[in-house]
Amino acid sequence: MILSLLFALADPAALPGFYVGNQMELAAAIELEPDGRFAYALDYGAVSETAEGSWKVTGETVVLTIDKSQGAGPGPSLASTPLAIAGTTLRLERHGRAILFQREGELAVPPNRNSKLDRK
Template sequence: MIGRFPAALLLAAAAPVAAPAGQAVPTSAAARAAALAGDYTAAQMELVAALRLSPDGTFRYALTVGALDETARGKWRLTGDVIELTSDPRPRPPAIEAAPPQSTPGAPFGLRVLAPNGADVPAVDFVIEFDSGPPLTAYTPGDRWILPATERRTPRFVTFSAPRYRLPSTRLPLDPQAGRTAIFQLVPNDVGVADLTGAHLTVEGDTLTLHREDGTLRFQRATR
């Protein structure tokens, strides 16, 4: 995985940020923000995550769930009981681009999605639009995908998506011809790096709940 940074290693990667102990509840915004600085962890079935809020207003985040690893870093600020996050620098999302087609004499029209090393990328969802009728939804099998023999319509456009890479694609034109395979190239950019700009954390004592487009995750302050 490009950009792999197991979440379990995040807290060990830097010096501890001490959590305040036995002090009065801060009243000023600056004091409240200072009190929130520290390390937080989250753990669920097959998931481990870590979050560090540094006193200088920067944060680091990492998550591992199943085969997915992601990281993020940037700036944080406290507004009321909400911590606003801004990724800095903002990551470039991965993309899929059209590449020159491949000649496959005697074979029906098909398509492939290739990684930078030339290997087929499996489990990339796609939707093909035709010259008429409803679209066809399928996914890359990790090899050459072939248009079904029963399909008599003419493919015109394809749109890819891969949730595990947070990858949407533009609507890409198709030039279907027998004996030709349409080739599409995965451009990784900053795959594995989450853009947390616009995400926020709600504060409830020593619990921080991360709110982002794809759901929520509860962190507890780590003890050292």
């Protein structure tokens, strides 16, 4: 089953969807449309950036072509930093951090969940 998920995500037809990358002090999202368009947003400390354009799969990466962007922080352009396809996760190295995007609806329950809140 896991192997079939890996093959499914590597298939460009399986990639479209809405992905979130919420981590401590960071909020990010990218939407990959089936027609090859994308929208991206990142808030990290003093950096807020957005971009949109087109995407394509090259090997084990998603390569972005930027049509419009706003607020890009210092460092390399988003277009020069492809997203690595890592199992069911998209990984982006941005602003010195690894941002792990997971498709919305596939987010894991936090391991430190307080079960006492489940009392009825």
